[in-house]
Amino acid sequence: MPPRSAAKAVAERSTSESGKGAPSFLIPEWLWALGAAILASWLAWASFYEGSTLIGGDLYTYLLPQKAFFQQELAVGRWPLWNNLTGHGYPVIAESQTAVFYPARLLSLSLFAADHAYTAEQLAHYVAAFFCMWLYLRQIGLSIPGTIFGCVVYVYGWFPTRIILEWAIIGGLYLPLGLWLIERFLQRKSWKYAIALAGVLGLHLLAGHYNLAFIEVLVWLAYIPVRLWLLPTMEDSPQTSEISARARLPLALALVTAIGFGFGLGAVQLLPTWELKGQSQRAEKGQDFQPGYGHIPPQFLGQLFAPTWWNPANHNIDEELSQMWSPTGAGTNRVEAHLYVGLAVWMGLVGVGWLAYRSAGNLIVFRWIGVFLLGSFVAMIFATGLPLFVTASLPGFSYFTGPGRFGIVATFCLAVAGGLAWDQLLNHISARYRWILWCLVIGFTWFDLQIVSMQATYGVIIEKSPYSMIAKSEVRRILLADPRQPVRVYAPGANLPNLLGVSTTPVFLGIGPAAYFSPEARFPTEAPLSQQIEFLSKQGVTHWLTMDPLSLPAAGSKDPSTGGSTNEESLRLVWSGFDEFLNRAWGRFDEPLYLYSLPAAPGRCYLEGIGSQPARKVTMVEHGPQRIEVQVEAGSRQTLVLTELADRDWKLTINGQPTSWEAAGLSRKVEVPEGETILVWSYQPWSLWWGLGISLFVVLILATIGHIRFWHPQWTHWWLPQAP
Numbered sequence: 001m002p003p004r005s006a007a008k009a010v011a012e013r014s015t016s017e018s019g020k021g022a023p024s025f026l027i028p029e030w031l032w033a034l035g036a037a038i039l040a041s042w043l044a045w046a047s048f049y050e051g052s053t054l055i056g057g058d059l060y061t062y063l064l065p066q067k068a069f070f071q072q073e074l075a076v077g078r079w080p081l082w083n084n085l086t087g088h089g090y091p092v093i094a095e096s097q098t099a100v101f102y103p104a105r106l107l108s109l110s111l112f113a114a115d116h117a118y119t120a121e122q123l124a125h126y127v128a129a130f131f132c133m134w135l136y137l138r139q140i141g142l143s144i145p146g147t148i149f150g151c152v153v154y155v156y157g158w159f160p161t162r163i164i165l166e167w168a169i170i171g172g173l174y175l176p177l178g179l180w181l182i183e184r185f186l187q188r189k190s191w192k193y194a195i196a197l198a199g200v201l202g203l204h205l206l207a208g209h210y211n212l213a214f215i216e217v218l219v220w221l222a223y224i225p226v227r228l229w230l231l232p233t234m235e236d237s238p239q240t241s242e243i244s245a246r247a248r249l250p251l252a253l254a255l256v257t258a259i260g261f262g263f264g265l266g267a268v269q270l271l272p273t274w275e276l277k278g279q280s281q282r283a284e285k286g287q288d289f290q291p292g293y294g295h296i297p298p299q300f301l302g303q304l305f306a307p308t309w310w311n312p313a314n315h316n317i318d319e320e321l322s323q324m325w326s327p328t329g330a331g332t333n334r335v336e337a338h339l340y341v342g343l344a345v346w347m348g349l350v351g352v353g354w355l356a357y358r359s360a361g362n363l364i365v366f367r368w369i370g371v372f373l374l375g376s377f378v379a380m381i382f383a384t385g386l387p388l389f390v391t392a393s394l395p396g397f398s399y400f401t402g403p404g405r406f407g408i409v410a411t412f413c414l415a416v417a418g419g420l421a422w423d424q425l426l427n428h429i430s431a432r433y434r435w436i437l438w439c440l441v442i443g444f445t446w447f448d449l450q451i452v453s454m455q456a457t458y459g460v461i462i463e464k465s466p467y468s469m470i471a472k473s474e475v476r477r478i479l480l481a482d483p484r485q486p487v488r489v490y491a492p493g494a495n496l497p498n499l500l501g502v503s504t505t506p507v508f509l510g511i512g513p514a515a516y517f518s519p520e521a522r523f524p525t526e527a528p529l530s531q532q533i534e535f536l537s538k539q540g541v542t543h544w545l546t547m548d549p550l551s552l553p554a555a556g557s558k559d560p561s562t563g564g565s566t567n568e569e570s571l572r573l574v575w576s577g578f579d580e581f582l583n584r585a586w587g588r589f590d591e592p593l594y595l596y597s598l599p600a601a602p603g604r605c606y607l608e609g610i611g612s613q614p615a616r617k618v619t620m621v622e623h624g625p626q627r628i629e630v631q632v633e634a635g636s637r638q639t640l641v642l643t644e645l646a647d648r649d650w651k652l653t654i655n656g657q658p659t660s661w662e663a664a665g666l667s668r669k670v671e672v673p674e675g676e677t678i679l680v681w682s683y684q685p686w687s688l689w690w691g692l693g694i695s696l697f698v699v700l701i702l703a704t705i706g707h708i709r710f711w712h713p714q715w716t717h718w719w720l721p722q723a724p
Contacts, residue, residue: 104125161457179220344418545595
């Protein structure tokens, strides 16, 4: 049978026997797809719909503090550019995961508290990912049951385990959406789909954490030539046509150009991150950045066929992973190493293999299945970290750890191959029993995936969120009432105490300024208490929060390191007990916390090198996320130290005149002239404005192309002769 006739036969079979056409009752298929997507999200995450939230992983130590800060900035009518609560501060847009330009983030934080905004955004992306996967699978010719099976395997195979990693399901949405647009463009030759592809990539980049965006681009770039030169179209309708040999290269170039424009659209987010990356702990491989961390050990790929490996009664997965051979030399964890698509996928593939051996199926479908199986195999190899030398040299991939994230590609490919396989298998079953068997296959797969994902995740669903208890925090009340505003706290659980509305250190950042990871910035854990207090004082710390009591120095006692007398007022316990927020967030329900004050600490700014000169009075007039104003009374020339991150995008004026300042570790130094002085620091990130300019320029280009294609299509017939 000629390829075109075979494709037509597949389409006719799908329509007449497997439900290829839209369902009855005159309801559009997209409504059925949306309903199925919502139903699946409710079955998986019913607790979220009922108001429960999550705890675990990086949620309270990383994601929620960012969301809460973003929400606070929006509430005062200010666009967040700099976060002054995490450590000594960091550039919000450059770090990327706050995603201040991402529409879904803006909407969720405008409607819900930060903890519920997280779950609402997750639910929305689960629904959207299922819907977009449906679009793609139907576009390439799967039946409705086969499409549901593929959607279940893809969306509920890889992502529920990563529920505490919001970037996961965000990438899960855009991977199939981009492929659907590529298919629509190839089959219908309409430029609007290429332009939309650029918009989809740009939108994904605005969500930050670009790792999955870069992976999806690799998939798209591989899919385009494979689809054009190796895979014939399975779907057949009056609106589609086979791709001629003459049109293949122009079509490929148009799609690659669209992907390039997508990067241009995301420049407003990408360019600041590119600037920060060169000044971050990820500028080069080292103790603080191991690109191989988060891989799947080759031995652990056996999980694909053995769900019992995830049984906690028989296996301690994290311990076993630490003992497995690693091709990267770095560690991993059970979430990054998880890759399971259900046993039904393999059953379908074995069955379709038998059909292929018997020459009892459709050769075009067998070719599609073979290509996707090969794609899954390649993705698994990359997920182990074996070809890390390849990905590390690709633009953008050196930003991230986690080779195991290529598992999203393996899951996608196996979901498509599995759906195609079961379509072929059940096409040989009587129509009377076909839907019954489909229900059994889909139902078995659903429960299979749900059981494994619950055992693999670090996330825990809770009815009462610790976040809702922030207003009742006693530590928060004490800190905000301290007259030495703004205060800074040295605390365990990096970033989490930011939620109290105060600055805390140390920090936890994905891409963070390198100064935070320098030896000089590390807390001297083995040093005597007096040296620890001195270290904290120079970092602008005013309070010390601990989980265990500290040994307070007695009055007149000798400092073992210096031999001098200690000051009993260098450290003072101001509170201990159960904090309604912090204890719940840390899961310390039976153990108290201890809050100490450093009475002699100078705070955010102080004068140094005074010697015998009288100290000039320093007043913090304004301390905001993007503007700091300090007033110094008249006196002799002295050096002012501001304990805020030494980022060069902070510009200084002294009495209205631009002035340079000196970086001193995490702090900034400047010589203050004689006389009363007003120092004003303002945050002016050049990369943001350049990135915005590039993004707007690309928008203008795409709008021009769209205008020409709509009003003057004859001008572009030279490029795509078959375009309508």
